[in-house]
Amino acid sequence: xxxxxxxxxxxxxxxxxxxxxxxxxxxxxxxxxxxxxxxxxxxxxxxxxxxxxxxxxxxxxxxxxxxxxxxxxxxxxxxxxxxxxxxxxxxxxxxxxxxxxxxxxxxxxxxxxxxxxxxxxxxxxxxxxxxxxxxxxxxxxxxxxxxxxxxxxxxxxxxxxxxxxxxxxxxxxxxxxxxxxxxxxxxxxxxxxxxxxxxxxxxxxxxxxxxxxxxxxxxxxxxxxxxxxxxxxxxxxxxxxxxxxxxxxxxxxxxxxxxxxxxxxxxxxxxxxxxxxxxxxxxxxxxxxxxxxxxxxxxxxxxx
Amino acid sequence: xxxxxxxxxxxxxxxxxxxxxxxxxxxxxxxxxxxxxxxxxxxxxxxxxxxxxxxxxxxxxxxxxxxxxxxxxxxxxxxxxxxxxxxxxxxxxxxxxxxxxxxxxxxxxxxxxxxxxxxxxxxxxxxxxxxxxxxxxxxxxxxxxxxxxxxxxxxxxxxxxxxxxxxxxxxxxxxxxxxxxxxxxxxxxxxxxxxxxxxxxxxxxxxxxxxxxxxxxxxxxxxxxxxxxxxxxxxxxx
Numbered sequence: 298x299x300x301x302x303x304x305x306x307x308x309x310x311x312x313x314x315x316x317x318x319x320x321x322x323x324x325x326x327x328x329x330x331x332x333x334x335x336x337x338x339x340x341x342x343x344x345x346x347x348x349x350x351x352x353x354x355x356x357x358x359x360x361x362x363x364x365x366x367x368x369x370x371x372x373x374x375x376x377x378x379x380x381x382x383x384x385x386x387x388x389x390x391x392x393x394x395x396x397x398x399x400x401x402x403x404x405x406x407x408x409x410x411x412x413x414x415x416x417x418x419x420x421x422x423x424x425x426x427x428x429x430x431x432x433x434x435x436x437x438x439x440x441x442x443x444x445x446x447x448x449x450x451x452x453x454x455x456x457x458x459x460x461x462x463x464x465x466x467x468x469x470x471x472x473x474x475x476x477x478x479x480x481x482x483x484x485x486x487x488x489x490x491x492x493x494x495x496x497x498x499x500x501x502x503x504x505x506x507x508x509x510x511x512x513x514x515x516x517x518x519x520x521x522x523x524x525x526x527x528x529x530x531x532x533x534x535x536x537x538x539x540x541x542x543x544x545x546x547x548x549x550x551x552x553x554x555x556x557x558x559x560x561x562x563x564x565x566x567x568x569x570x571x572x573x574x575x576x577x578x579x580x581x582x583x584x585x586x587x588x589x590x591x592x593x594x595x596x597x598x599x600x601x
Numbered sequence: 602x603x604x605x606x607x608x609x610x611x612x613x614x615x616x617x618x619x620x621x622x623x624x625x626x627x628x629x630x631x632x633x634x635x636x637x638x639x640x641x642x643x644x645x646x647x648x649x650x651x652x653x654x655x656x657x658x659x660x661x662x663x664x665x666x667x668x669x670x671x672x673x674x675x676x677x678x679x680x681x682x683x684x685x686x687x688x689x690x691x692x693x694x695x696x697x698x699x700x701x702x703x704x705x706x707x708x709x710x711x712x713x714x715x716x717x718x719x720x721x722x723x724x725x726x727x728x729x730x731x732x733x734x735x736x737x738x739x740x741x742x743x744x745x746x747x748x749x750x751x752x753x754x755x756x757x758x759x760x761x762x763x764x765x766x767x768x769x770x771x772x773x774x775x776x777x778x779x780x781x782x783x784x785x786x787x788x789x790x791x792x793x794x795x796x797x798x799x800x801x802x803x804x805x806x807x808x809x810x811x812x813x814x815x816x817x818x819x820x821x822x823x824x825x826x827x828x829x830x831x832x833x834x835x836x837x838x839x
Contacts, residue, residue: 472704475693475697475700475701476701476704478690478692478693478697479690479693479701482690482691482692482693483688483690485652485672485688486684486688486690487701488652488671488672488673488676489650489652489672489676489682489684489688490676490681490701490702490704490705490748490752491673491676491677491704491705491752492673492701492704493671493673494673595692
């Protein structure tokens with residue numbers, strides 16, 4: 298029981314991170330119908346930005362941890378957002394209106410460019426970081442096993458929850474959110490009511506990138522290591538989460554992320570860690586066989 | 602002139618749908634464009650909004666040349682359209698659809714405009730929280746017109762407002778168009794296959810054949826024209 302609970306805690310924390318990245322995939326897919334393969338790289342850049350910011354802040358002698366984290370978060374979100382905006386502007390917007398495959402190939406190219414740029418600038422070696430947030434709570438002790446919930450895990454869960462609530466609110470209640478949903482449903486009609494569709498799409502990329510940067514910071518703190526290749530792995534996982542939850546669906550991305558995180562944690566905990574990806578993808582395949590639109594995806598028929 | 606179109610050429614790919622269209626719409630007028638299926642009527646309305654973009658010719662709204670502007674910028678100059686197929690946002694509520702219509706309008710007018718549109722279309726009032734995609738055809742048409750009105754347009758473009766509607770609803774919609782013009786001093790340019798209704802309502806009309814304007818005149822003149830009667834009113838191409 299204690300062991301189970303520990304895996305649950307680990308899985309939820311991991312799932313929260315996947316969910317944050319998955320939102321970027323699902324929103325971009327929703328609005329322009331393409332998979333932004335460079336999104337994983339934006340997450341990786343967010344992780345590097347966090348690392349740089351943390352080191353800079355330490356060098357400046359700011360030792361107040363909450364302040365340092367808040368500054369890091371702002372720094373990483375702002376610059377990752379800039380990356381997200383630029384990627385869309387350079388690699389996708391010029392291809393809008395061309396055939397579906399073109400921006401997809403452009404996205405893969407963008408992903409390689411970003412990965413190699415970071416590799417060249419930062420080196421290929423793994424970058425370590427001293428633990429910033431230590432300690433935690435002991436939830437229970439049983440069978441000689443101690444269930445721990447670290448402060449960092451608490452922060453990850455609470456921050457993710459807050460961001461998801463805020464984000465859902467934004468999509469449903471603001472002018473920008475309404476413009477995004479309108480653009481998603483009928484791009485031509487959105488322009489015909491006076492929405493600047495290009496700007497709305499840019500905003501979507503910016504929002505997705507900012508959330509990926511939050512995930513980047515979390516991973517940096519959680520694992521304490523960053524390298525140029527983490528974007529690929531996390532990207533594939535988060536993309537899987539988005540598809541599992543139903544691509545295009547915001548709650549779906551959150552649910553999918555959570556499930557992938559839990560599957561990985563439990564599989565690693567009870568079976569072998571080497572096959573945790575196999576487990577995650579096997580579940581994805583099973584779900585897609587029985588629900589091709591994902592768990593919360595809407596059937597295509599509804600599209601007009 | 603509210604709208605001046607000169608030598609407008611527009612194409613979908615290599616198919617030239619408009620082959621040099623000239624027409625004018627004066628402020629406060631209701632002008633109808635009639636013609637058979639495939640004559641280019643919808644293309645004309647849409648190209649006034651920049652989709653497809655004019656390949657040649659000029660489109661002036663009051664004194665501004667709008668032919669080169671992006672669609673959203675044209676709309677922000679005061680053009681609103683209830684397009685072919687209505688294009689209601691299917692997964693947004695009726696209220697949200699109306700809110701989107703008001704994207705370009707001064708938010709200060711939102712409440713009073715909403716009240717007025719719901720006054721014109723009481724059916725929408727009962728369905729405010731319903732998704733647009735669940736409305737009936739007639740209700741969707743009302744919503745499309747209502748959404749366009751929420752923009753407080755100077756020029757209202759209506760594409761086949763009667764299409765697929767029961768005769769009673771058609772009469773209702775045309776009555777409302779007349780009322781809108783009278784109350785709000787909106788200029789209306791509408792495209793119709795239902796030539797009879799359209800010409801009775803309109804101050805003036807144009808007839809389009811194969812991407813060109815072939816006839817024009819007052820609504821009454823066109824209604825009395827034997828060619829038109831044969832082609833568009835007494836069966837004919839329908």
